[in-house]
Amino acid sequence: xxxxxxxxxxxxxxxxxxxxxxxxxxxxxxxxxxxxxxxxxxxxxxxxxxxxxxxxxxxxxxxxxxxxxxxxxxxxxxxxxxxxxxxxxxxxxxxxxxxxxxxxxxxxxxxxxxxxxxxxxxxxxxxxxxxxxxxxxxxxxxxxxxxxxxxxxxxxxxxxxxxxxxxxxxxxxxxxxxxxxxxxxxxxxxxxxxxxxxxxxxxxxxxxxxxxxxxxxxxxxxxxxxxxxxxxxxxxxxxxxxxxxxxxxxxxxxxxxxxx
Numbered sequence: 001x002x003x004x005x006x007x008x009x010x011x012x013x014x015x016x017x018x019x020x021x022x023x024x025x026x027x028x029x030x031x032x033x034x035x036x037x038x039x040x041x042x043x044x045x046x047x048x049x050x051x052x053x054x055x056x057x058x059x060x061x062x063x064x065x066x067x068x069x070x071x072x073x074x075x076x077x078x079x080x081x082x083x084x085x086x087x088x089x090x091x092x093x094x095x096x097x098x099x100x101x102x103x104x105x106x107x108x109x110x111x112x113x114x115x116x117x118x119x120x121x122x123x124x125x126x127x128x129x130x131x132x133x134x135x136x137x138x139x140x141x142x143x144x145x146x147x148x149x150x151x152x153x154x155x156x157x158x159x160x161x162x163x164x165x166x167x168x169x170x171x172x173x174x175x176x177x178x179x180x181x182x183x184x185x186x187x188x189x190x191x192x193x194x195x196x197x198x199x200x201x202x203x204x205x206x207x208x209x210x211x212x213x214x215x216x217x218x219x220x221x222x223x224x225x226x227x228x229x230x231x232x233x234x235x236x237x238x239x240x241x242x243x244x245x246x247x248x249x250x251x252x253x254x255x256x257x258x259x260x
Contacts, residue, residue: 016114017048018105020248023200023215026193034157050096059090065097074112102181104249112139113146172258187250190222211244
């Protein structure tokens, strides 16, 4: 995040970025209608949106770039969530959307979390990290990840996070967007929750060369059966030399990890 002061006007520019799921196992159904999962979230610094927050006479939210669904955006919800507990002034939030929507990249969750972080910094609210995660969780299960913003092994519905030592900076990560929107409801309709034979928490600590065929995204089977072009794009990534390739989240973006 970058803070600017121009003619006594303070404003902030943030770059909320995407994440990929390395493995995603749906372990069990929950009484609250959600599912317990096992996954690894890895931040993608080079794939990001842009948010500008400026103090204003009245609250105003606008977007450019990729069109987002109508309704209250998570950036708006983040502002009003903090407004309930802190005397923060109205702001103008401008979101320039570049991360594909409904792609399994966590773009909306990242926008929400970075808005919280930006408001906390801009208005010196001094909200501690653990409290920030609690606010973020009210906005979405993936949102707390973007508060600390480091590779994590995640459990529960995505809110239980454990630090992992994973650095892919020496590799190239390529994204392929099939431009087919897969709703969360559609994705989970093809899933039967079950425990994996090989726990992801163990597999993620093995060399990346061993991941292919072992670290699985449970959503791939049903989605690839319904949309064969997904499978074709994954095969293409491997044919181009990917060490590991998979679909991120419940879709629809696929990624490949390559040697540089």
